[in-house]
Amino acid sequence: MQIELITIGDELLLGFTVDTNAAFIARALAELGVEIVHRSTVGDEAPRIAAAVAEAIERTGAVITTGGLGPTADDMTRPAIATLFGRELVRDERVVAQIESRFRRLGTGAMPQSNIVQAMVPAGARVLENLHGTAPGLWIDDAQGRWVVMLPGVPREMRGMMTDTILPMLRELIGDATTAVVSRTIRTTGIGESALAERLGDLARGLNGMPLAFLPGWEGVDLRLTSRGMSPADAAVELESAAQTLRDVAGPVVYGEQADDLASLVLAMCRERGKSIATAESCTGGMLGARITRIPGSSDVYRGGIIAYANEVKIAQLHVGEATLAEHGAVSEQVSCEMADGARRALGTSIGIAITGIAGPGGGSAEKPVGTVWLAVSGIGETRGLGRVYVGDREEIRLRATQASLDLVRRSVGAL
Amino acid sequence: MQIELITIGDELLLGFTVDTNAAFIARALAELGVEIVHRSTVGDEAPRIAAAVAEAIERTGAVITTGGLGPTADDMTRPAIATLFGRELVRDERVVAQIESRFRRLGTGAMPQSNIVQAMVPAGARVLENLHGTAPGLWIDDAQGRWVVMLPGVPREMRGMMTDTILPMLRELIGDATTAVVSRTIRTTGIGESALAERLGDLARGLNGMPLAFLPGWEGVDLRLTSRGMSPADAAVELESAAQTLRDVAGPVVYGEQADDLASLVLAMCRERGKSIATAESCTGGMLGARITRIPGSSDVYRGGIIAYANEVKIAQLHVGEATLAEHGAVSEQVSCEMADGARRALGTSIGIAITGIAGPGGGSAEKPVGTVWLAVSGIGETRGLGRVYVGDREEIRLRATQASLDLVRRSVGAL
Numbered sequence: 001m002q003i004e005l006i007t008i009g010d011e012l013l014l015g016f017t018v019d020t021n022a023a024f025i026a027r028a029l030a031e032l033g034v035e036i037v038h039r040s041t042v043g044d045e046a047p048r049i050a051a052a053v054a055e056a057i058e059r060t061g062a063v064i065t066t067g068g069l070g071p072t073a074d075d076m077t078r079p080a081i082a083t084l085f086g087r088e089l090v091r092d093e094r095v096v097a098q099i100e101s102r103f104r105r106l107g108t109g110a111m112p113q114s115n116i117v118q119a120m121v122p123a124g125a126r127v128l129e130n131l132h133g134t135a136p137g138l139w140i141d142d143a144q145g146r147w148v149v150m151l152p153g154v155p156r157e158m159r160g161m162m163t164d165t166i167l168p169m170l171r172e173l174i175g176d177a178t179t180a181v182v183s184r185t186i187r188t189t190g191i192g193e194s195a196l197a198e199r200l201g202d203l204a205r206g207l208n209g210m211p212l213a214f215l216p217g218w219e220g221v222d223l224r225l226t227s228r229g230m231s232p233a234d235a236a237v238e239l240e241s242a243a244q245t246l247r248d249v250a251g252p253v254v255y256g257e258q259a260d261d262l263a264s265l266v267l268a269m270c271r272e273r274g275k276s277i278a279t280a281e282s283c284t285g286g287m288l289g290a291r292i293t294r295i296p297g298s299s300d301v302y303r304g305g306i307i308a309y310a311n312e313v314k315i316a317q318l319h320v321g322e323a324t325l326a327e328h329g330a331v332s333e334q335v336s337c338e339m340a341d342g343a344r345r346a347l348g349t350s351i352g353i354a355i356t357g358i359a360g361p362g363g364g365s366a367e368k369p370v371g372t373v374w375l376a377v378s379g380i381g382e383t384r385g386l387g388r389v390y391v392g393d394r395e396e397i398r399l400r401a402t403q404a405s406l407d408l409v410r411r412s413v414g415a416l
Numbered sequence: 417m418q419i420e421l422i423t424i425g426d427e428l429l430l431g432f433t434v435d436t437n438a439a440f441i442a443r444a445l446a447e448l449g450v451e452i453v454h455r456s457t458v459g460d461e462a463p464r465i466a467a468a469v470a471e472a473i474e475r476t477g478a479v480i481t482t483g484g485l486g487p488t489a490d491d492m493t494r495p496a497i498a499t500l501f502g503r504e505l506v507r508d509e510r511v512v513a514q515i516e517s518r519f520r521r522l523g524t525g526a527m528p529q530s531n532i533v534q535a536m537v538p539a540g541a542r543v544l545e546n547l548h549g550t551a552p553g554l555w556i557d558d559a560q561g562r563w564v565v566m567l568p569g570v571p572r573e574m575r576g577m578m579t580d581t582i583l584p585m586l587r588e589l590i591g592d593a594t595t596a597v598v599s600r601t602i603r604t605t606g607i608g609e610s611a612l613a614e615r616l617g618d619l620a621r622g623l624n625g626m627p628l629a630f631l632p633g634w635e636g637v638d639l640r641l642t643s644r645g646m647s648p649a650d651a652a653v654e655l656e657s658a659a660q661t662l663r664d665v666a667g668p669v670v671y672g673e674q675a676d677d678l679a680s681l682v683l684a685m686c687r688e689r690g691k692s693i694a695t696a697e698s699c700t701g702g703m704l705g706a707r708i709t710r711i712p713g714s715s716d717v718y719r720g721g722i723i724a725y726a727n728e729v730k731i732a733q734l735h736v737g738e739a740t741l742a743e744h745g746a747v748s749e750q751v752s753c754e755m756a757d758g759a760r761r762a763l764g765t766s767i768g769i770a771i772t773g774i775a776g777p778g779g780g781s782a783e784k785p786v787g788t789v790w791l792a793v794s795g796i797g798e799t800r801g802l803g804r805v806y807v808g809d810r811e812e813i814r815l816r817a818t819q820a821s822l823d824l825v826r827r828s829v830g831a832l
Contacts, residue, residue: 013452014597015442016629016640019435022457026431036429038464041438041455048453055471181430194528197488204530205489213426213460214488215433216570226426279702279723285709286695286702289723293701294811296777304729306722307695307705313720313763317733347729361712391522392572395710 001174003029004056005039006049008067008077009153013043021066021158028162032170033180033232044068049080053148061146064166067153069135071114077150078138082122085140085148095119095127099134132160139169180232184239186246187260188253189220189407196221200249207242218392218399219262223250255410262406263291269413270301275350275379277409279305280318280343282330282356283373288402303347308339318342331356333374333385340378351413352378355405359394373401380412417590418453419445420472424483424493425569426459437482437574444578448586449596449648460484465496469564477562480582483569485551487530493566494554498538501556501564511535511543515550548576555585596648600655602662603676604669605636605823612637616665623658634808634815635678639666671826678822679707685829686717691766691795693825695721696734696759698746698772699789704818719763724755734758747772749790749801756794767829768794771821775810789817796828 005025011017019041026036037060042048049068056063068077082089096119103111118135121127128137133152141147149166151158188196193216197204206212207225215222225242227235247254255262270277279288279302289305292298306317311330314320320338328334336354344352357373364370371390376383386408390400421441427433435457442452453476458464465484472479484493498505512535519527534551537543544553549568557563565582567574604612609632613620622628623641631638641658643651663670671678686693695704695718705721708714722733727746730736736754744750752770760768773789780786787806792799802824806816 012439013442013455014446015439015452016599018439023428023431023434026429030430036431037459038468039429039457043453052454183430183432194487194530195525197530198528211460211490213490214486215427224427224432226430281702281705283709284706285714285718286697286705286721286723289697289702289725290700290706290814293699293723293725294814296810298701299725302701302725304723304725304733305702306733307702307709307720309705309709309715309718309720310763316764317720317722317762346733347726348732389522394712396572398706398710 002060003062006065010043030181044074046076046080050084063148087122089120092121133157182235183226186223187256191253208238278343278347278349280339280354283359336374336376336385337383340376375405418476419478421455422481429459446597460490462492462496466500479564503538505536508537549573598651599642602639603672607669694759694763694765696755696770699775752790752792752801753799756792791821
């Protein structure tokens with residue numbers, strides 16, 4: 001089964017609002033084996049809405065819309081789709097009663113007259129109760145069985161209705177999924193997209209009949225396998241076998257799967273081995289600490305850190321040598337190592353992690369361009385630095401440095 | 417002028433990635449008076465891409481696509497659109513040279529063979545240089561003057577190319593705008609949406625014939641005025657007058673406009689007055705430092721900080737009294753004040769900022785529920801703490817605490 005999605009609203013089209021509903025609906029439907037094959041966004045104009053719905057019905061016969069069901073004059077979804085289906089809008093007394101009761105229950109006073117329009121329903125359409133807001137959803141179909149479901153655009157209401165009503169309805173309509181779109185993500189870091197593709201060779205074009213997508217980001221390159229047209233059980237088998245092949249061929253650059261977070265993995269590794277962590281950050285200014293402490297329960301491994309943005313703080317708090325700074329500069333292997341050692345000693349932890357670099361836009365030189373970063377891990381064997389030159393803007397360079405420092409811990413601790 | 421936007425990628429259609437490019441492009445074009453009238457998203461399949469582009473060209477004759485220009489087998493935009501326009505893909509030696517030079521410049525080794533495909537250009541298309549990545553953009557048009565611009569899907573690259581190349585090209589193509597959709601945002605913090613609406617009274621419904629939107633987020637509540645159908649010059653006058661009214665009525669909760677960042681404003685205030693800053697963070701774990709150092713040039717005000725996640729670090733590095741911790745607990749006004757004083761003294765700055773709180777999900781009690789945060793600023797008059805209880809998840813509580821601590825500095829320094 002294939003469905004088209006149409007998200008409606010000037011705020012989406014004009015870019016004031018990022019369309020998060022579309023991603024939510026796609027993920028929810030994929031789990032039923034239903035595929036979104038096309039998505040459109042149109043503004044609050046009845047002819048544009050009708051045209052987009054007409055095209056989508058022509059292609060798939062199954063359409064979900066979000067938005068344009070509110071009580072104000074710019075909410076045009078109901079009349080546009082009623083007209084397209086050649087139906088009158090008729091007042092539904094049960095919906096009036098539901099909206100009135102909602103206003104009473106919330107203690108927000110009597111229902112404003114403007115809300116009456118939300119009880120105007122295309123003749124023959126089925127009303128889908130909205131337990132999370134005033135705008136009911138609507139299901140309209142034609143003699144050929146082609147249908148449109150209209151959902152509200154408020155994310156909380158849309159999500160509630162998908163879960164309460166739409167997914168169960170669709171599950172009943174299509175039966176148990178015979179085939180599903182299922183994906184599996186293998187996460188890599190410390191290797192570029194092209195180098196990873198070369199390492200994978202022919203596998204880069206896909207495995208076991210499944211395409212492989214390369215998704216580069218600041219965390220690294222994710223490899224996503226997508227199975228289509230298989231039963232969920234077969235897909236699971238094929239995905240696991242393909243994932244195993246990818247893990248074997250890609251090697252130690254693979255750090256996790258699906259939504260695995262490198263900081264969580266590193267915390268778990270350290271927790272298991274009874275290790276504690278302190279951080280020393282220069283160019284990242286606290287990002288590494290912020291990322292680690294984002295994880296609930298991080299306090300049993302992470303003790304804290306020093307943000308040594310100024311050189312005087314590196315000297316006073318981390319005991320970096322003035323001579324080291326003078327001789328090698330703040331962005332150097334030597335300073336990164338002394339920072340990592342200093343953090344570990346100052347905070348009394350088993351591991352110290354340090355980051356120093358030039359995040360730009362200023363501060364670069366021919367010898368040390370913007371993006372030059374030195375990372376070090378102290379407390380696992382000899383303290384050694386890792387030098388990298390990252391591309392990207394200031395924030396991206398900082399994010400990449402943070403990720404790489406965690407990966408250095410993963411590799412060091414993993415080798416114990 | 418009307419343009420259609422087509423965003424391409426399985427990850428968008430399947431909901432793995434939220435489409436932020438679409439909003440960026442729409443906002444950028446709106447300022448030229450160019451309206452996006454329809455947006456589509458299709459997956460990485462050549463026939464779907466070609467069909468969507470064909471429909472869009474039919475409607476507006478002007479189309480921007482993002483995505484599908486990468487070096488791997490799932491990148492189908494180039495061949496799909498070349499076929500639609502009846503063109504061969506030909507190797508462009510200048511593009512080969514640019515990509516090779518990029519690889520040399522970044523020191524990431526020789527260009528992998530897979531990148532050659534990015535130099536395959538539809539015959540007659542114009543190559544748009546990408547200074548931010550390897551995939552060049554492409555401009556293709558037909559005998560009737562209808563055109564498609566293909567941009568990479570990586571947000572950083574797309575944004576750079578829009579700014580460097582596409583917006584100047586379009587500005588030249590369409591001349592000065594006669595009417596435009598223009599908006600103006602007034603930023604507030606430290607006040608809730610309902611309280612702000614009450615303070616604004618009738619103005620909450622709009623000013624000077626322009627609607628007013630309330631946009632709550634972790635930074636505070638933004639007020640957005642939108643003008644439509646006016647010339648850019650008239651809109652500027654009306655928006656400035658309305659913004660002035662809003663600033664007057666809302667009062668000191670207004671900290672900035674448009675994309676103003678509170679951390680940047682605080683840095684500028686401190687710089688002007690010759691003040692330096694140190695931070696002491698417990699529950700935010702480095703977020704405040706990370707946010708301050710995100711701003712280029714922050715080093716002339718910000719010296720660094722202590723991430724005192726464990727109580728021992730609060731004692732050893734910040735000289736918080738063991739008795740204070742025992743008597744009041746780590747999340748208390750007293751501890752926040754001692755942390756702020758300690759950071760200022762340890763790092764030798766004029767101002768110390770401290771955050772301590774319970775970000776959850778665990779750690780709350782009846783007396784100090786999850787969301788309880790104490791903030792303090794040291795070095796401007798008497799050190800005093802500010803207590804708040806925030807709602808939201810762990811990350812939201814941490815973000816709100818960071819923003820509130822900066823606002824405390826804004827108000828303290830502003831009163832000097």
